Amino acid sequence: MDTSSTRLSLPSEPRAFGFFVDGAFVPAGPREVFERRSPGHDVPVTRIPKCTTGDLDMAVDAARAAFDDRRWSGLGGQARAAVLLKAGALIRERAEEIAYFETLENGKPISQARGEVAGCADMFDYASGLARSLHGDSFNNLGDGMLGLVTREPVGVVGIITPWNFPFLILCERVPYVLASGCTIVAKPSEVTSATTLILAEILTEAGLPDGCMNVVTGSGSTIGQALIEHPKVDMLSFTGSTAVGRRVVEAAGRTNFKKLGLELGGKNPQIVFADADLDDAADGVAFGIAFNTGQCCVSGSRLIVERPVADAFAQKVRDKLSRAVVGDPLDEATQIGAITTDAQNATILSYIEKGQAEGARLICGGTALDFGRGQYIAPTVFGDVTADMAIAREEIFGPVLTVMPFDTVEEAIAMANDTDYGLAASVWTKNIDKALMVTRRVQAGRFWVNTTLAGGPELPLGGFKQSGWGREAGMYGVEEYTQVKSVHVEIGKRTPWIA
Numbered sequence: 001m002d003t004s005s006t007r008l009s010l011p012s013e014p015r016a017f018g019f020f021v022d023g024a025f026v027p028a029g030p031r032e033v034f035e036r037r038s039p040g041h042d043v044p045v046t047r048i049p050k051c052t053t054g055d056l057d058m059a060v061d062a063a064r065a066a067f068d069d070r071r072w073s074g075l076g077g078q079a080r081a082a083v084l085l086k087a088g089a090l091i092r093e094r095a096e097e098i099a100y101f102e103t104l105e106n107g108k109p110i111s112q113a114r115g116e117v118a119g120c121a122d123m124f125d126y127a128s129g130l131a132r133s134l135h136g137d138s139f140n141n142l143g144d145g146m147l148g149l150v151t152r153e154p155v156g157v158v159g160i161i162t163p164w165n166f167p168f169l170i171l172c173e174r175v176p177y178v179l180a181s182g183c184t185i186v187a188k189p190s191e192v193t194s195a196t197t198l199i200l201a202e203i204l205t206e207a208g209l210p211d212g213c214m215n216v217v218t219g220s221g222s223t224i225g226q227a228l229i230e231h232p233k234v235d236m237l238s239f240t241g242s243t244a245v246g247r248r249v250v251e252a253a254g255r256t257n258f259k260k261l262g263l264e265l266g267g268k269n270p271q272i273v274f275a276d277a278d279l280d281d282a283a284d285g286v287a288f289g290i291a292f293n294t295g296q297c298c299v300s301g302s303r304l305i306v307e308r309p310v311a312d313a314f315a316q317k318v319r320d321k322l323s324r325a326v327v328g329d330p331l332d333e334a335t336q337i338g339a340i341t342t343d344a345q346n347a348t349i350l351s352y353i354e355k356g357q358a359e360g361a362r363l364i365c366g367g368t369a370l371d372f373g374r375g376q377y378i379a380p381t382v383f384g385d386v387t388a389d390m391a392i393a394r395e396e397i398f399g400p401v402l403t404v405m406p407f408d409t410v411e412e413a414i415a416m417a418n419d420t421d422y423g424l425a426a427s428v429w430t431k432n433i434d435k436a437l438m439v440t441r442r443v444q445a446g447r448f449w450v451n452t453t454l455a456g457g458p459e460l461p462l463g464g465f466k467q468s469g470w471g472r473e474a475g476m477y478g479v480e481e482y483t484q485v486k487s488v489h490v491e492i493g494k495r496t497p498w499i500a
């Protein structure tokens with residue numbers, strides 16, 4: 001580990017949080033507590049209560065009451081916008097604290113966490129405008145006796161289940177938009193990364209959000225998460241995580257109250273590189289696309305599909321780039337690639353690396369765990385001689401593991417890119433505008449990048465095609481997801497009588 005640059009200290013003791021209901025923290029009290037250990041250092045960093053289903057009922061009741069009495073949805077857009085803007089400002093004020101806990105619990109580099117937190121504040125700024133511009137439609141062409149209106153109304157109580165890979169970012173790609181629509185929230189973060197969701201709840205209350213509009217329950221997915229997806233008083237659920245749990249969410253909605261669903265699930269995202277691309281720039285982008293957040297990223301570019309004449313040389317360029325990335329202590333400001341977030345994910349990634357070798361793929365670089373004395377780290381890994389039927393080419397590994405497959409024609413590149421159950425994201429690298437547009441239009445993915453990767457922001461919607469999910473988050477599309485449409489016919493003057 002490089003110790004020459006600035007490194008933040010570990011906390012002297014873990015910080016204890018309560019869960020958050022009706023505008024206030026509820027201390028753990030007699031409940032069981034989950035102690036989170038930093039994956040980068042293996043020391044305890046937070047203590048989080050394991051909520052009971054009774055706690056969940058309390059949180060849902062608070063959100064239900066806050067929605068039903070219209071204390072939030074009944075406000076004008078201007079008042080809702082003011083709260084969201086204030087929340088953005090408070091996130092900026094507490095940015096260092098949020099980034100610190102995000103890094104401690106998740107293992108991502110502190111510099112990256114700071115960037116994400118700044119982006120999250122911006123989400124609140126942007127969504128504040130949407131609270132004021134959200135509107136419906138009108139039909140003034142129904143004849144002199146009739147006016148047609150289409151209004152957008154908030155869906156109600158929204159459950160938000162978030163994963164551990166971007167605990168604060170994914171939360172903030174949802175919460176300000178949900179609140180802009182007038183809905184109220186019960187959030188359930190991953191048990192291993194709950195701290196920053198709890199901090200956000202506190203910030204929102206300080207920003208003036210009425211009590212009951214943002215509640216956070218903590219605990220494991222299999223207990224409290226499952227109870228939330230089955231809860232009959234929750235009107236909509238936004239779930240981000242694995243395709244397997246996504247299926248359970250769909251089943252639970254069908255079994256209970258047909259709650260509306262937003263699903264953002266897995267990806268096995270192609271990076272198509274043509275020989276005419278700026279290959280140095282593309283190699284840097286491909287390295288970033290697979291190693292950012294240690295590849296624990298639903299939109300990571302894990303399948304490199306590269307034009308055959310440059311395939312070997314390009315794979316070497318990517319290897320050279322990755323060999324210079326700084327892997328190590330997440331609290332070190334120079335670190336670019338941090339720790340693997342959970343023991344289970346660490347084991348999964350290493351097992352895929354073994355499987356790739358057993359299936360006959362050729363290791364171009366990486367392929368091993370890195371030993372820094374404590375914590376869990378994996379070297380960025382690139383496999384050549386990969387065929388489309390191999391598990392490493394088909395299944396989401398969710399780690400820094402890139403597969404390389406060559407192509408000969410544009411048609412073949414498009415077919416290879418689409419040869420997956422997923423459709424979350426894709427990139428194309430070329431200086432030829434025709435090829436770029438042809439590929440962009442024909443590859444099935446909810447997010448697309450041309451000569452870049454992993455670009456984002458609050459304006460453009462997020463979501464997937466095929467088994468990568470349903471619905472969209474962020475942008476105006478994201479707010480509209482949390483509304484339902486009502487059609488209104490208004491008679492002007494007198495009806496033509498039915499019975500004369």
Ligand code: NDP
Nearest residue numbers: 162163189190191220221222225226241242245265298398
């Ligand atoms: P999960 O789908 O298990 O977890 C995502 C969220 O769902 C967490 O908050 C989890 O809680 C919760 N959860 C788990 N089980 C249930 C359940 N039965 N009912 C309701 N909520 C539940 O993903 P993992 O964390 O296990 O990651 C496994 C794989 O998922 C990864 O390898 C990757 O393929 C994919 N993934 C995709 C993400 C994306 O952004 N699209 C993000 C994260 C993972 P808890 O963690 O407390 O158990």
